[in-house]
Amino acid sequence: MANWVLHSLKRGIRTERYRESEPLPAGTTPGRPKPQRMDESAAAALAECCPTGALQVQSPGIRVDFGRCIHCQRCRGDEGLEWRQDATWATHLEGAQESLGGSFRRALHVRYLDAGACGGCMGEARLIDAPQYNLHRYGIFITSTPRDADLLLVAGPVTEALRRPLLDAYEAMPEPKRVVAMGVCAINGGVFGKSFASCGGAAEVVPVDIVIPGCPPPPRAIIEGLLLAVGRSRSAQAVEAP
Ligand code: SF4
Ligand code: SF4
Incomplete structure (x- = not known):
């Protein structure tokens, strides 16, 4: 017991002072690309190198569609775009239900659902419950059953095999x-x-209210997405122009 106390005192507090601190290093995300002003030929060359069409030429520069960016980093570097480290990645979809209010702002129960993800998104999502991020301080709790859940956090393209389980979880x-x-x-x-084999996204099966882009989104961006669902964070733009 004494050793355990000594060990804890030596290590100090590891939980991030979120939102007041810079993210700890060695995260799995380099951030995300920033729309930029540039001449048309440079913008066209960058758009050409993007494998998913996330970069589009828009005078006077290049715009970014975050819903398509897979973080391949081909557009990064001396000749490319600057990247920024922020956590406001989540977007409230137009026409979706409004944020949950009232007591949900202090007690939200979340159920993860892996609908055929590669492992990246679920790996990041599981980290939000780790001491570094300390999810409970926001009044957000992970629940093991959809019957107790206020919010379904879905990852993966929804494989045909998982279409029914996703629908069942939503209905429960x-x-x-x-x-x-x-x-x-x-x-x-x-x-x-x-x-x-793939439904092409969760919205093909259940009504989606909020999207968190990224491949995968880092834990801080996921937390902001959950806070957005209860009206405690702001919505990011899905597409940003220079
Ligand atoms: S990081 Fe995103 S925007 Fe840049 S090239 Fe890759 S997919 Fe396109
Ligand atoms: S978004 Fe990227 S990390 Fe997440 S499941 Fe798809 S491929 Fe994997």
Whole structure:
């Protein structure tokens, strides 16, 4: 017991002073590309190197569609775009249900659902519950059953095999409920797209209220997405122009 106390005192507090601090280094995300002003030929060359069409020429520079960006980093570097480290990645979709209010602002129960994700998104999502991020201080709790969940956090393109389980989980949730699609796969199928084996995103099966782009989004961006669902964060733009 004494050793354990000594060890803790030596290590100090590891939980981030979120939002007051810079993110700790060694995260899995380099951030995300920033729309930039540039001449048309440079913008066209960058748009050409983007494998997903996330970069589009828009005078006087290049705009970024975050719902398509898979973080391949081809557009990064001396000749490319600057990248920024922020956590406000989540977007409230137009026409979606409004944020949950009242007591949900201090007690939100979340159910993860892996709908055919590669492992990246779920790996990041599981970190939000780690001591470094300390999810409980926001009044957000992970629950093991959709029957207790106010919010469904979906990752993956939704494989055909998982279409029914996703729908079942959604139907089992009590009202009011919200759905957050995490990662570009859950937004629109990402690199898997829509095919005989993939539904092409969570919105093809259940009503999605909020999207968190990224491949995968880092824990801080996921937390901001959950806070957005209860009206405690601001919505980012899905597409940003220079
Ligand atoms: S990082 Fe994103 S925007 Fe840049 S080239 Fe890759 S997919 Fe396109
Ligand atoms: S968005 Fe990227 S990290 Fe997430 S499931 Fe799809 S491929 Fe994997």
